[in-house]
Amino acid sequence: MTTASVDGRIEPAADQDRKGPGRPRSARVDEAIVEAVFDLLSAGQSADAISIEAVAAKAGVGKATIYRRWPNKEALLIDAVTMMKGQLPEPRGESVREDLVMLVSGMGNKRMERYGRVTACLLPELVKSEEMHRVYQGVIEPRRDVMRQVLRRGVETGELRADLDVELALLMLSGPNIVQNMLNWNPMVPEERFAEKLVDAVLRGLAA
Amino acid sequence: MTTASVDGRIEPAADQDRKGPGRPRSARVDEAIVEAVFDLLSAGQSADAISIEAVAAKAGVGKATIYRRWPNKEALLIDAVTMMKGQLPEPRGESVREDLVMLVSGMGNKRMERYGRVTACLLPELVKSEEMHRVYQGVIEPRRDVMRQVLRRGVETGELRADLDVELALLMLSGPNIVQNMLNWNPMVPEERFAEKLVDAVLRGLAA
Structure with missing residues (x-):
């Protein structure tokens, strides 16, 4: 079970930074940023109204951390939608x-x-x-x-x-x-x- | 056939201004403004992104004409939604x-x-x-x-x-x-x- 908690602001070096077992820290940062997008959207913000500032504040990262990963808001939104996918359900096939x-x-x-x-x-x-x-x-x-x-x-x-x-x-x-x-x-x-x-x-x- | 004319927000002169038969001119202006809202929304603009400027330009009226009728964008959007109503369908009641x-x-x-x-x-x-x-x-x-x-x-x-x-x-x-x-x-x-x-x-x- 992974959580999307991100403590504090991430420094430039963080991309390389692995803390013990688990996924690289950068993956956790990605997830926190995408979760922040979901939080804003599910609270009724339209895509137009969402700003990189608001996402950064919600995710607890700096704007630069987001821009290092995504060139613009559209690219971030597209990745967020892709991440909604999850695992495909597998029917049992009996009834x-x-x-x-x-x-x-x-x-x-x-x-x-x-x-x-x-x-x-x-x-x-x-x-x-x-x-x-x-x-x-x-x-x-x-x-x-x-x-x-x-x-x-x-x-x-x-x-x-x-x-x-x-x-x-x-x-x-x-x-x-x-x-x-x-x-x-x-x-x-x-x-x-x-x-x-x-x-x-x-x-x-x-x-x- | 009635239209959802907005009473109380009509500019005094326009109410009197009837051009031959048909509805008062102010009602037609209201309708043009609301239609402009629908045009913008159905083209994919979210409510956040719609500006009174854009509505005015689309409706071919001045911003002041809109502000004389609606105090703000929210009031305009609410009236627009109310106007989606139209006539209730009447089932024949046979089958x-x-x-x-x-x-x-x-x-x-x-x-x-x-x-x-x-x-x-x-x-x-x-x-x-x-x-x-x-x-x-x-x-x-x-x-x-x-x-x-x-x-x-x-x-x-x-x-x-x-x-x-x-x-x-x-x-x-x-x-x-x-x-x-x-x-x-x-x-x-x-x-x-x-x-x-x-x-x-x-x-x-x-x-x-």
Whole structure:
């Protein structure tokens, strides 16, 4: 378990500086800076409003430390988005329902909730900047692909309808969750067992 | 057809200034200013980044004209969000499926698509400002309520399951659409007949 705490300001020599076991100190500094970006974004700062000064202050480093790593704010934001990636979930492959519940729950965990807010605050940037948009796609597409494969498997095994529209199904399973997380000022459906409830309702339908 | 004219902030002379039939000139000026806000937001400007100068230039009015109507940018943004409201849709009340298709299509029309982008660019502001958030809720909640009533009617008539979770159903019908519109850089499911496809898939479920 790593933490992003950074004590004090980092001196120029710090890049080379290894303190005992663990990752190089510079990696911890990178992480603290990126966490500071996430903190500012998830508190409702838009990408426009974020300054390198504010990131430096939040991360407890000097501005020069940031500029040594990233030429400008855009480059920093792009790296931050890339770091939202984390590990891809691995479905167990036994039951489609179970795998979908796992994937939907994963979208709703605390980490993802925070990223939901981060994404919300990045949206103007995603609308505006093609590069940021492309980077963000690179983060979400592999995750969407995991769910796509589970859905295709369900069609093959007969667990899902033979005429399933996979892309629509993907939207039906992710849309409600994204809306709950991103617009989470109004948790319309209580969190508890949300993933199971959603998956079951999507699988069996609303019609009598 | 009424417009959301802003009473009380109208400059005395303009109120009297009617040019032939139609709405007072001041209402048209208000509208041009609010449209300018929407243009800037839907082009990817965040609320932070928008300046009264930019709004004035886009609307073709002087800054003083804006400041005569709104004391500051926040007040202008709040009025703009209120004006997104428009008329509430009126379901025909014959078939639940038909009414849901109508409501979902309404969410996906050109006007709403634009508001999807506007909302996307307002999200940081909605995360940050409780007042803006409350105003936005006031805009969307009456629309959500129309769909809620259709769903409840469906339970009563037996068109929908007796044990329907209405709030979850609401999310299932609106979430995919919101995600398509707001993150519309990637129209995952082609537009054509999207509403019908979504409603039918939600009603009958994905399970074999």
